[in-house]
Every structure is written in structure tokens, then in C-alpha cells.
Amino acid sequence: MVKNSFSLNKNKNYAGFTLIECLLALFLLSIICLLFSAVIKNAKVVSEVLKSEKEKEWHIFVIQLENELAGCQFKEIQGNKMIYENPKKERNILIEYKLGKIIKVDNGGYQPLLIDVREVDFKKEDDFVVIRAVFKNEQQYSARWSIIKGNEEEV
Template sequence: MRVKRNRKFILSQNKQVSAFTLLEMLLSLFIIGLFLMTSNQLIGYQQRLQNSFSFKGEQEWHLALAQIEHRLKNYYCRSIYSNEVTFAPLYPKKDDLSDITLKKGYAGTRLYFEKKGGNEPLMTDVRFANFKKEGFGKLKMTITFYSGEVRNAYLLLNDQKS
């Protein structure tokens, strides 16, 4: 029995055990920390960028609605189709106004007023525009953007020439 114990002792002394050194552990922790800090900065930057795009889209939407309402205050609704709405001036001779059409172009990505002298762009990145009359003097405008966002607005209109 003594002989066997000595053999085990001798065998365990000859084995080499591999392990990480303190320097290797510190280096790996430094690399992991650097990676985590960089990814945290990138995620924060991406969130700020997303908020900026969202704010710009919101700003464009409200500005376009204000322009539409202001532009249509001297017009009445002549005809409504699913893809365009035509307006005629309430007092054409007095105000020197002509008919205008609110629509989304077939080839473009903009919602605009089409008039005799050209086009007046209102919104960009518009995939679909749908117009529908709801009730007396209300126009429902549904806009689908290329980002997939869908927005609805109700415009109060003059239905008839007074």
C-alpha cells in the first residue's frame, strides 16, 4: 500500500495544470468592458436619432395640416374622389383664385396642391393618400407613409358655394 501512495504522489507532481494568469484575466475584462461601453454609446445614439426622425415627421405632419387648412379657408369642396379632392374658390373674381386639387402624385412620393400655375408640395414620403367625405362638411384624410405609419386627419370644409 505504501508503494501505491508514493506512485500517486509522484504522478501528480509531474502533471502540469494550465490556468489563466492575472494579466490575462485583466486584459479580458478590459476588452469586455470596452465592448459594453461602445455598444451602450451606439444604442443611445440610435435612440436619439430615432427621436429626431420621429420629431421631424410629426413636425411635417402638423405643418402640412396647418397649410391645408389655411389654403382652403376661401374654397369650397367641388368633388371628392378616393385619391384626390378638387376645390373651387368661394369668390373667384374678388380674390382672383382658381380651382385647386389636393392629391398624391402617381409617380412621386409627395402630397401636394395642384393648381393652374404648378404644384405646391405639402408632405414627403407619402405612399398612399385616401380622401373620404364623412358627414356634412368633413373630409377624412388618411395618409400612409413609406415608414408604414398611418395618420388620419379631419378637415372642416365649405361644402357648397355660399
């Protein structure tokens, strides 16, 4: 009768991980998980900072546009541009949306006022000029100026 027994042959080398190698792998995995969770927590903070940057950029644009158009008279809106007349220099000033930017065109010069814009809508509503802009990150802002005797004031 033959007995079946399991015995380890001490002369054979078995491939496998040692306990130290397993502990080292678990340690590295835990560090990677901790770093990943920290990145996820900070992504929300970074997102909020970027949103506030676009808001600041919009407010700076509105103030700059108000200063650029001080003393100018509103003429009309044609599609994606507003036309103002500068009575002192006897020429038109265009505020135009082109290639993801809101620009000012004055006497052949080109001045970008706002960038990273996906769409802009210029409207004249009663005695107001309304600008609505959507940034590439889907944030929307709007501003309006009242038209009083040819001058604009922000409301």
C-alpha cells in the first residue's frame, strides 16, 4: 500500500513574497491612498478659487469698460458688437466679441478686454444696454448700463 503524504522538499526553491515585501507593498499602497484622498479634498478648494478668479476678472472688465466708454454716446448694436460714438474724437468705438474674446476696436487699434469667453450677448432693452457673457467654464455673468442723454452709467 502506498501512502499519499504531503511533504516539502527542502531542496526546491519556491518563488513568493516574504513577509517584509508584503508589508512594504501595503505601506506604499496606504501612502498612495492617502495622497489620492488629499488631492480629492483639495480639488474642491482649487475649483472655488478658479471660480472666484473669473468673478474678479468679470468685475475688472465691467469697470474697465465703463472707463473706456466714459463720455461716449451709444449708437446701436449689430449682432456681436456694440457701437459707440466718441464725440470728442469724432469716430466710432466698437466693443466686439471675436474668437473667444471681448475686444475694443478704436481707430484701427485692437484691445482685448476679456478672454476665455464662450459666448456673449449684447442687447438693448428699453433704456439699457445689457451684456451677458458665458465663460468657457460655464460661469455666466451680466452687466447693464442705462443710456442717459448719450452717456452710460452702470446700474
